[in-house]
Amino acid sequence: MILTVTLNAALDLTYRVPALLPHTSHRVSEVIERPGGKGLNVARVLAAIGHDTVVTGFAGGTTGEILRAQLAGLPVRDALVPVAGTTRRTLAVVDAASGDTTQFNEPGPTVTPDEWAAFLTSYESLLRDAEAVALCGSLPPGIHVGAYAELIRRARAAGVPALLDTSGEPLRRGIAARPDLVKPNADELAQLTGSREPLRATHDARRRGARTVVSSLGPDGILAATPDGTWQATPPGTVLGNPTGAGDSAVAGLLSGLVESLPWPDLLTRAVALATATVLAPTAGDFDRASYEDLLPRITVTEHAPAA
Amino acid sequence: MILTVTLNAALDLTYRVPALLPHTSHRVSEVIERPGGKGLNVARVLAAIGHDTVVTGFAGGTTGEILRAQLAGLPVRDALVPVAGTTRRTLAVVDAASGDTTQFNEPGPTVTPDEWAAFLTSYESLLRDAEAVALCGSLPPGIHVGAYAELIRRARAAGVPALLDTSGEPLRRGIAARPDLVKPNADELAQLTGSREPLRATHDARRRGARTVVSSLGPDGILAATPDGTWQATPPGTVLGNPTGAGDSAVAGLLSGLVESLPWPDLLTRAVALATATVLAPTAGDFDRASYEDLLPRITVTEHAPAA
Numbered sequence: 358m359i360l361t362v363t364l365n366a367a368l369d370l371t372y373r374v375p376a377l378l379p380h381t382s383h384r385v386s387e388v389i390e391r392p393g394g395k396g397l398n399v400a401r402v403l404a405a406i407g408h409d410t411v412v413t414g415f416a417g418g419t420t421g422e423i424l425r426a427q428l429a430g431l432p433v434r435d436a437l438v439p440v441a442g443t444t445r446r447t448l449a450v451v452d453a454a455s456g457d458t459t460q461f462n463e464p465g466p467t468v469t470p471d472e473w474a475a476f477l478t479s480y481e482s483l484l485r486d487a488e489a490v491a492l493c494g495s496l497p498p499g500i501h502v503g504a505y506a507e508l509i510r511r512a513r514a515a516g517v518p519a520l521l522d523t524s525g526e527p528l529r530r531g532i533a534a535r536p537d538l539v540k541p542n543a544d545e546l547a548q549l550t551g552s553r554e555p556l557r558a559t560h561d562a563r564r565r566g567a568r569t570v571v572s573s574l575g576p577d578g579i580l581a582a583t584p585d586g587t588w589q590a591t592p593p594g595t596v597l598g599n600p601t602g603a604g605d606s607a608v609a610g611l612l613s614g615l616v617e618s619l620p621w622p623d624l625l626t627r628a629v630a631l632a633t634a635t636v637l638a639p640t641a642g643d644f645d646r647a648s649y650e651d652l653l654p655r656i657t658v659t660e661h662a663p664a665a
Numbered sequence: 666m667i668l669t670v671t672l673n674a675a676l677d678l679t680y681r682v683p684a685l686l687p688h689t690s691h692r693v694s695e696v697i698e699r700p701g702g703k704g705l706n707v708a709r710v711l712a713a714i715g716h717d718t719v720v721t722g723f724a725g726g727t728t729g730e731i732l733r734a735q736l737a738g739l740p741v742r743d744a745l746v747p748v749a750g751t752t753r754r755t756l757a758v759v760d761a762a763s764g765d766t767t768q769f770n771e772p773g774p775t776v777t778p779d780e781w782a783a784f785l786t787s788y789e790s791l792l793r794d795a796e797a798v799a800l801c802g803s804l805p806p807g808i809h810v811g812a813y814a815e816l817i818r819r820a821r822a823a824g825v826p827a828l829l830d831t832s833g834e835p836l837r838r839g840i841a842a843r844p845d846l847v848k849p850n851a852d853e854l855a856q857l858t859g860s861r862e863p864l865r866a867t868h869d870a871r872r873r874g875a876r877t878v879v880s881s882l883g884p885d886g887i888l889a890a891t892p893d894g895t896w897q898a899t900p901p902g903t904v905l906g907n908p909t910g911a912g913d914s915a916v917a918g919l920l921s922g923l924v925e926s927l928p929w930p931d932l933l934t935r936a937v938a939l940a941t942a943t944v945l946a947p948t949a950g951d952f953d954r955a956s957y958e959d960l961l962p963r964i965t966v967t968e969h970a971p972a973a
Contacts (some may be wrong), residue, residue: 372769379685382768419731426727448756450769461680461758571821
């Protein structure tokens with residue numbers, strides 16, 4: 358099975374309003390509620406493409422109960438660890454006319470040292486059956502900033518490849534613990550390396566410790582610096598839609614390809630096709646299967662010259 | 666006991682953010698979650714001033730479960746009727762710097778005819794023990810616009826005084842069913858009567874069927890047109906604070922005074938003192954007991970000349 362870790366899982370709410378006007382009152386015309394947090398999104402896509410998937414992280418309080426009730430309806434196994442605090446909500450308020458989104462993110466529960474210890478015990482046990490592990494998203498209050506580095510070291514000790522998808526200091530610390538793969542987006546890459554030149558920044562990120570760095574570049578697809586060479590995979594033409602969740606779908610593509618030992622060009626093609634099919638999906642965060650099948654033969658992969 | 670009806674009960678969320686900027690992302694620094702809907706707020710204040718209080722209305726779905734779990738911690742009896750739909754949330758996003766609020770209201774569950782029939786059966790049974798009933802707030806989808814009129818007629822048939830606090834068409838229809846008391850605010854009064862002149866509009870509202878009309882006029886206190894005369898009760902000087910819930914506290918004051926057969930000036934004094942102590946409370950919707958005790962002897966009540 359593939360294990361995904363979401364330390365700061367969330368209940369994602371979407372409110373549709375005619376237009377957001379600060380300091381006025383709005384009637385919400387549509388409410389959507391679904392499990393959220395990057396690792397849960399990755400797991401949903403992994404399950405949809407046929408991989409046995411287990412989700413872990415923390416869940417607590419009434420919001421945690423709602424989250425777990427919703428997970429029970431998905432083809433992923435729930436191994437979330439209980440916490441006394443309350444799972445956060447994230448709220449996206451979408452202007453119906455423009456599609457513009459205003460985001461509100463609750464901080465999440467404060468995780469105690471005992472709860473973190475309980476998580477580590479459960480994580481070690483889950484690693485025994487894992488073919489790969491994805492470590493995704495932000496850290497909740499109470500979790501030390503080197504937490505991902507610790508989880509990467511334990512995965513390596515267990516012989517399980519680890520993918521890291523986070524930002525800021527947790528990314529900086531995590532990458533130094535030598536994960537098999539990190540997937541920064543352009544902003545995360547620039548924050549990590551100080552460079553907005555994708556090729557230079559991706560190689561720089563790799564030198565910081567990751568075996569492979571796959572940078573997601575939005576409409577320009579993804580750029581992968583691997584031990585075997587550097588490739589860029591790009592979607593065919595411009596794609597209009599909602600990019601929410603595209604990065605998580607790319608992670609699912611990368612992780613599934615890693616487990617299936619796909620050659621890099623095929624693996625990157627899958628990641629870009631899944632990400633693009635997510636942008637095209639009518640529901641934010643899902644991927645459109647017909648678009649995915651249609652896109653697979655239309656992704657372009659080009660090899661770059663070796664890094665200087 | 667006093668019965669309060671909240672057909673569209675809510676889970677009230679408050680998010681504190683530094684400042685609301687449309688189409689950006691916000692970290693929420695503070696989340697407050699509490700039972701909401703006017704009738705529940707009224708019940709909380711009634712219980713706090715020593716009245717045995719029962720709340721009814723509808724609750725459903727996961728949000729309904731959270732609401733009921735929170736009600737269990739309050740000194741009011743929960744007689745909410747289950748519905749298949751999901752209880753709404755209301756979200757107030759408060760700018761930390763200015764205190765300005767941006768409000769988002771979910772629509773609430775669609776109540777089926779069978780659920781409405783179940784409510785009416787429960788309501789009839791609760792009326793048997795009620796000294797008074799308050800009918801509060803908006804109607805959820807599926808409930809006919811004359812619902813409050815129906816509830817007022819049934820209260821009268823049971824010999825139970827009914828107070829109505831709603832707006833728009835439900836107020837217009839409800840007032841025609843001759844409730845004992847209606848409590849419009851200035852906007853609701855203007856919408857009902859077409860007049861923004863408080864004295865004229867309050868008398869006009871009373872001619873539409875209510876035995877007594879108590880108009881809440883914000884910092885100007887309240888204006889009451891009763892069968893025994895017309896009074897205005899005003900707080901001492903300007904009060905700075907959060908007016909959220911002040912109207913509901915006024916309703917609790919009116920209802921408790923009605924049950925205790927207080928003379929109008931005393932009853933109105935209590936309503937204004939409770940409303941003002943709510944504006945002064947550090948938590949929105951609560952009232953500050955010390956301020957309330959302090960305010961009671963300082964409310965001014967003046968009698969107006971009889972209506973022309």
